[in-house]
Amino acid sequence: MSIEHRHTADSITDDALDALYAELAGRDAEARERWIQKQEEQLGIKWADFRAGNWEMSLQAGRDFAAAYVAAARALMGDAPNYSETKLMFDVKIAESPETYTLVVQRHAPGALTPHEAREIAERRAERAEAALARLTTWCDELDATAQKLVRDPSVEHPVAANVRHQLAQPEENSTK
Numbered sequence: 066m067s068i069e070h071r072h073t074a075d076s077i078t079d080d081a082l083d084a085l086y087a088e089l090a091g092r093d094a095e096a097r098e099r100w101i102q103k104q105e106e107q108l109g110i111k112w113a114d115f116r117a118g119n120w121e122m123s124l125q126a127g128r129d130f131a132a133a134y135v136a137a138a139r140a141l142m143g144d145a146p147n148y149s150e151t152k153l154m155f156d157v158k159i160a161e162s163p164e165t166y167t168l169v170v171q172r173h174a175p176g177a178l179t180p181h182e183a184r185e186i187a188e189r190r191a192e193r194a195e196a197a198l199a200r201l202t203t204w205c206d207e208l209d210a211t212a213q214k215l216v217r218d219p220s221v222e223h224p225v226a227a228n229v230r231h232q233l234a235q236p237e238e239n240s241t242k
Contacts, residue, residue, distance in 0.1 A: 198233075205229050 077085075109125025178186070205226035212223040 201229065201233075 111123040111125060113122040114120070205223070208223035208226040209221070212221050212226075213219050
C-alpha cells in the first residue's frame with residue numbers, strides 16, 4: 066500500500082488501518098531489534114552479565130553514569146546515616162510480562178551498617194538480654210527456694226528476689242537513673 070495522504074486517529078478508516086497493519090506486518094521484530102541496537106550504541110554497553118544475583122555491566126560512558134547515580138543516591142540519602150527508606154521503582158517488561166524491580170539506595174562507608182546487619186546485631190542483643198533475664202529469673206527462684214528451706218515455709222519469697230521481680234515488672238517507675 067502506498068500512503069497517499071496522512072491519517073490521524075480521527076480520520077483513518079478501518080480499511081485504511083487494516084491496510085497499514087498489513088503493510089507493517091513483520092516489521093515489528095525488525096524495529097524492536099533496531100531499537101535494541103540503538104540503545105546499546107547510545108549506552109555504550111561493552112558487556113553485561115547477570116550471575117548469582119549480581120548484575121555487572123561495563124559501559125563506555127560508565128564514569129558519567131556512575132557520577133549521575135552517586136549524585137542521585139546522595140540526594141536520596143540526605144542526612145541519613147547509612148540508607149534511605151525511599152524506594153526507586155521502575156517497570157520492566159521481559160518476555161511480554163511486566164515485572165517491577167525495587168532499588169534500595171545505601172551508603173557503604175566505614176562503620177555504616179546495612180539494614181540487614183543492624184537487624185542481626187539487634188537480634189543478637191535481644192537474645193543475650195533474654196538469656197540474661199532467664200538466668201536472673203532462675204537465680205531469684207533459687208533464692209526463694211533457699212529462703213523457704215531456712216524458714217520452712219513454702220510461701221516465703223526472698224526479699225532480694227521479690228525486689229528484683231518488682232523492678233523487672235515496673236522498669237520505668239523504678240528507674241534509678
